[in-house]
Every structure is written in C-alpha cells, then in structure tokens.
Amino acid sequence: MNNVSVNPNQVRTDRGPFGLPRGLSGRVAGRLMASNDAQQRELAQHIDLPQRGAVCEVGYGPGVLLRLLRARFPQVTFAGADPSSVMFNQATRTNRPRRSVAPAMDLRVAAAGQLPFTDDSFDVTIAVNNTQFWPDLAAGLDEMRRVTRPGGQVLVAWHGGSTPSGIQRRLLLKPDELAGIAAAMTTHVGEVELESLTFSELFTARVGLDRDVVVPVGDTAS
Numbered sequence: 001m002n003n004v005s006v007n008p009n010q011v012r013t014d015r016g017p018f019g020l021p022r023g024l025s026g027r028v029a030g031r032l033m034a035s036n037d038a039q040q041r042e043l044a045q046h047i048d049l050p051q052r053g054a055v056c057e058v059g060y061g062p063g064v065l066l067r068l069l070r071a072r073f074p075q076v077t078f079a080g081a082d083p084s085s086v087m088f089n090q091a092t093r094t095n096r097p098r099r100s101v102a103p104a105m106d107l108r109v110a111a112a113g114q115l116p117f118t119d120d121s122f123d124v125t126i127a128v129n130n131t132q133f134w135p136d137l138a139a140g141l142d143e144m145r146r147v148t149r150p151g152g153q154v155l156v157a158w159h160g161g162s163t164p165s166g167i168q169r170r171l172l173l174k175p176d177e178l179a180g181i182a183a184a185m186t187t188h189v190g191e192v193e194l195e196s197l198t199f200s201e202l203f204t205a206r207v208g209l210d211r212d213v214v215v216p217v218g219d220t221a222s
Contacts, residue, residue, distance in 0.1 A: 036167060037064050039199040043128065043157060044068035046197060049076050053123035056080055058112050058144060059130030063091025066105060070095070079106035079122070081115050112140035120149045128157045128200075131181060132173070141188035150209045154189045156181060160201040168199060 044065060049055055052075045057066055060080035070078055078095075082088060088109050095105050110116045112127065112134050125144040134140045144154045158181070159168040173181075178194075181203055185192045189205035196202075 036165070037068075038165060039157075039159070039168070040065040040068055040128070042197055042199050043202070044072060046202070047124075047126070047155065049073045050123045051075055053077070054079070054121060056115075056117065056122045056125045056147060058082075058115065058125060058127040058140070059133075060091050060107065061087050061128075061130075063087075063094035063107075065126070065128060066091065067095050070105075077106075079108070079117065081108045081110040081112070081117075083109065083111040085109050113143060115143040115147050117147045119146055121147045123149055123152045124155065125152070126155045126157075129159060129171075131156055131158070132177075137181070137184050138188055141184055145189045145207055148207045150207055152207050154185065154205045154207065156185065156203040157200040159199070161197045161199045163198050165199065173201075 047069065049069065049072075051073070054077040055069065055073075057078075057080040060066055060082045063080075066078050066080060070076070080091065082091070088107055091105075091107055095107070108116050112130075113136055125148050127140070127144065131137055131140065141154070148154055158173055158178070159171040160173070160178075164172060178201060182192045182194060185203055185205045190208055191205060193204045194201065195204070
C-alpha cells in the first residue's frame with residue numbers, strides 16, 4: 001500500500017507532515033494526532049449515525065474517530081479515504097478487526113477531490129480538521145455530496161469550539177475563514193447548520209432528496 005500514489009493535483013504538499021503525512025515525520029505526526037484525541041472523542045459522542053447505515057470519513061488520519069464511532073455503532077458500515085499511505089497504515093492497525101466486532105473497514109488511499117466510491121454510497125460523510133489542506137474545497141465538497149445518499153448528511157469539523165485545547169488554539173480559523181466553509185457547503189451541498197462544541201466548530205449540511213439540486217440558505221425547493 002505504500003506504493004499507492006495519489007494524483008498530485010489532488011493534494012497539497014506545502015502544509016508539512018500534518019497536511020500530508022509522509023515518511024518518518026508523517027508517522028510521528030500520526031502518533032501525535034492519535035494521542036490528542038479529545039476532539040475525536042467529543043465528536044464520536046455527538047454524532048448520531050443511522051443504525052445499520054454506511055459512513056465515510058474523508059481524511060481519516062490515524063483512524064481514531066472511526067474506531068470510536070464503530071464502538072458506539074457496531075452495526076454501521078465504515079469506509080474512508082485519505083491521501084497518505086502512512087495514515088492508511090496507521091488507521092488500518094488502529095481498526096484491525098477482532099472476532100467480536102464488525103468486519104474490516106473499507107479504507108482507501110485517495111484524495112478528497114477524487115473519492116473512490118460510487119454515487120449514493122453513504123448515509124453520512126465526515127471530514128475533520130482537513131478541509132484547509134484540500135487544494136480545491138469545492139471539488140472535495142462536491143465529491144462528499146456525490147457519495148452521500150439523498151437525505152444524508154455531510155459533516156465538516158475544524159479545531160475550535162468553546163474551550164479549544166492549547167494545541168488547537170494555534171490552529172483556529174478566522175471568522176471569515178469559517179464563513180467561507182459555510183458558504184462553500186451551502187453552495188455545494190445544501191443549507192448549513194453550525195454548532196460550536198467544546199473542541200470543534202461543526203458544520204452540518206443535508207443532501208437534498210433530489211441530490212442534483214442544491215437549495216441555498218433562505219430558499220425553498222420549487
């Protein structure tokens with residue numbers, strides 16, 4: 001799997017080991033992300049998933065959120081895409097199946113702008129702390145919407161909330177940057193709700209029942 005390559009136009013290589021983990025520095029970055037898991041624990045308790053549904057995490061990193069969600073929702077099918085083969089290896093180890101739990105997750109090495117899943121595959125798609133690393137936010141959101149079933153949800157989270165940790169405070173987005181995410185989700189997915197949790201700013205947009213029609217905030221479907 002380390003030999004799998006991602007289209008270089010689909011990833012940014014200028015954001016350091018946390019933007020695209022590679023080599024030794026990438027492995028260390030993955031371990032740091034896994035050890036600072038308060039945000040993932042909060043999200044895993046906050047996010048509600050459909051029983052026996054299907055979920056995809058875009059940019060799964062070391063796989064902590066997927067592991068926590070599967071512990072809460074053992075009947076849900078999980079998949080994910082991440083452009084880093086280092087993260088693929090760590091997430092695969094983190095989520096190695098045991099006899100008493102669900103089958104192995106469908107984890108892929110792929111970028112947000114080219115998700116390797118068919119249309120309408122998932123009830124929920126999630127991206128945590130990685131949209132700022134995408135070279136094309138619109139393309140990534142279009143792909144998340146494409147693979148989400150009509151009526152399903154697209155969730156985007158970023159560091160923040162009411163009481164961000166010390167590490168998170170260095171990664172907070174400015175109000176105009178948060179507004180940019182909300183505007184992009186409104187344009188490319190659907191009407192957005194923003195929640196400030198303890199450690200996250202969480203954006204939620206629902207895919208319309210007619211997935212090919214995006215209804216902006218304030219409008220109604222005709």
